[in-house]
Amino acid sequence: MGKIYIQLVDLVANALCSLLEQNRSGKISFQKIDEYGAKVVEIFSENQGTKAYLVMSREDQDALFDDYSDFFMLYEDPNGEKGIQLKDSVTEDQLWQRFCLSLSLDVLKVFKNENLRDLLVA
Numbered sequence: 001m002g003k004i005y006i007q008l009v010d011l012v013a014n015a016l017c018s019l020l021e022q023n024r025s026g027k028i029s030f031q032k033i034d035e036y037g038a039k040v041v042e043i044f045s046e047n048q049g050t051k052a053y054l055v056m057s058r059e060d061q062d063a064l065f066d067d068y069s070d071f072f073m074l075y076e077d078p079n080g081e082k083g084i085q086l087k088d089s090v091t092e093d094q095l096w097q098r099f100c101l102s103l104s105l106d107v108l109k110v111f112k113n114e115n116l117r118d119l120l121v122a
Contacts, residue, residue, distance in 0.1 A: 010099060
């Protein structure tokens with residue numbers, strides 16, 4: 001059984017790509033990111049026979065906003081829910097080119113899993 005480490009930025013970028021593909025908004029709450037990440041790990045274990053680990057520390061979250069400030073920004077809804085949203089100028093194609101093309105085929109297959117898409121819109 002192999003191991004794979006999934007960075008927060010890859011998790012967020014693929015979740016947002018999936019939302020944009022479904023003509024949804026380009027934002028995702030931190031709670032939904034946690035749910036999405038747990039489902040990614042579950043799908044890897046079930047379908048790929050690979051142990052997946054999410055790299056989601058506070059430093060990774062800070063780096064997401066510092067290193068990729070041209071793509072992502074923090075948001076807070078009026079009800080207090082916080083999360084990550086794409087900047088207005090970022091397109092789905094730009095997101096795909098920057099973050100998805102460098103992933104392995106096995107990782108992309110998991111990110112394209114139907115159950116993940118359904119989780120995002122639930």
